[in-house]
Amino acid sequence: EQGTARVRPVFERKIPAGDDRERLVCGTCGFIVYDNPRIIVGAVCTWEDRVLLARRAIEPRRGYWTVPAGFMELRETTEEGAAREVREETGARVRIVDLLALYNLTHISQVHLIYRAEMMDPHHAPGQESLETALVAWSDIPWDDLAYPTVSWALRDHAQRIGLSNFAPAGRPNGSP
Amino acid sequence: EQGTARVRPVFERKIPAGDDRERLVCGTCGFIVYDNPRIIVGAVCTWEDRVLLARRAIEPRRGYWTVPAGFMELRETTEEGAAREVREETGARVRIVDLLALYNLTHISQVHLIYRAEMMDPHHAPGQESLETALVAWSDIPWDDLAYPTVSWALRDHAQRIGLSNFAPAGRPNGSP
Ligand SMILES: [Zn+2]
Ligand SMILES: [Zn+2]
Numbered sequence: 001e002q003g004t005a006r007v008r009p010v011f012e013r014k015i016p017a018g019d020d021r022e023r024l025v026c027g028t029c030g031f032i033v034y035d036n037p038r039i040i041v042g043a044v045c046t047w048e049d050r051v052l053l054a055r056r057a058i059e060p061r062r063g064y065w066t067v068p069a070g071f072m073e074l075r076e077t078t079e080e081g082a083a084r085e086v087r088e089e090t091g092a093r094v095r096i097v098d099l100l101a102l103y104n105l106t107h108i109s110q111v112h113l114i115y116r117a118e119m120m121d122p123h124h125a126p127g128q129e130s131l132e133t134a135l136v137a138w139s140d141i142p143w144d145d146l147a148y149p150t151v152s153w154a155l156r157d158h159a160q161r162i163g164l165s166n167f168a169p170a171g172r173p174n175g176s177p
Numbered sequence: 178e179q180g181t182a183r184v185r186p187v188f189e190r191k192i193p194a195g196d197d198r199e200r201l202v203c204g205t206c207g208f209i210v211y212d213n214p215r216i217i218v219g220a221v222c223t224w225e226d227r228v229l230l231a232r233r234a235i236e237p238r239r240g241y242w243t244v245p246a247g248f249m250e251l252r253e254t255t256e257e258g259a260a261r262e263v264r265e266e267t268g269a270r271v272r273i274v275d276l277l278a279l280y281n282l283t284h285i286s287q288v289h290l291i292y293r294a295e296m297m298d299p300h301h302a303p304g305q306e307s308l309e310t311a312l313v314a315w316s317d318i319p320w321d322d323l324a325y326p327t328v329s330w331a332l333r334d335h336a337q338r339i340g341l342s343n344f345a346p347a348g349r350p351n352g353s354p
Contacts, residue, residue, distance in 0.1 A: 028205070031208075037250075073198070074213070076283060104255055107252075111216060165345075168342075168346075
């Protein structure tokens with residue numbers, strides 16, 4: 001029926017009037033997409049001396065392990081977003097402690113804000129985006145089966161700051177790809 | 178002529194299939210706008226004991242004073258974005274030192290990342306978005322003519338950390354609106 005006809009928009013890169021760089025502009029209606037860097041919020045969550053990991057149930061990197069993290073949503077703080085992602089992916093309830101790291105991933109225009117968080121109790125259970133969840137000792141971290149380099153950065157940055165407080169957030173390791 | 182006809186897109190808020198919250202969907206072509214929080218990058222820049230301010234040439238808050246800051250762009254780091262905004266608005270060349278503050282402004286879905294920066298030389302000059310620029314002593318800061326609450330937060334957070342290094346970034350002051 002006519003009301004549900006859909007035209008897939010075709011975007012072209014051009015510099016809109018009054019702007020100074022190329023934007024994605026809809027070739028059909030002229031709508032300008034101000035495509036901005038995205039914020040990923042997440043947390044390294046601990047219970048006693050263990051860290052909370054989740055095995056991804058979705059692509060990309062299905063089957064690999066990660067710390068809970070995902071896209072920040074509108075109208076939430078970065079801390080609220082990190083706690084929400086933890087809850088959605090691992091079922092855990094946490095108290096956000098402080099900002100562990102800020103990683104710039106310029107090739108995909110993402111800024112990762114990874115917090116330290118303490119679990120309120122040892123409960124965890126996989127959400128829809130996870131196959132399983134686990135509280136893992138440092139010696140049992142599956143380094144070869146982590147989903148992304150950022151996960152290993154966050155775990156190492158966490159390990160280096162146990163017992164510390166009031167520190168500058170870590171950045172990308174020197175020489176990281 | 179036909180090729181330049183433009184239809185202003187009308188967006189409706191609805192939950193796309195497979196999603197769990199409302200998004201802005203184009204009523205004409207079905208394009209989903211994933212409207213994410215925006216990152217503002219900026220810096221409190223110093224030369225000796227003075228801070229660099231710019232008086233805004235554009236709305237909103239034309240004529241009021243600010244520290245240089247603006248929307249982070251694609252494919253730059255947060256530090257590069259802060260230095261770029263400084264250069265664009267004040268003509269100054271700076272070295273980014275560390276992350277002074279992370280302010281969540283949930284009512285407008287913005288995350289402000291404000292760095293400390295050292296000017297490489299005392300040169301500054303207004304860019305297109307500034308009426309004038311100034312290196313201002315603490316006692317001369319125009320508190321009643323600052324453009325935004327975030328500017329006064331950043332200046333006060335800066336003053337409290339002179340001589341300190343390796344600290345956690347400041348957050349919003351308690352009880353701020
Ligand atoms: Zn369109
Ligand atoms: Zn459209």
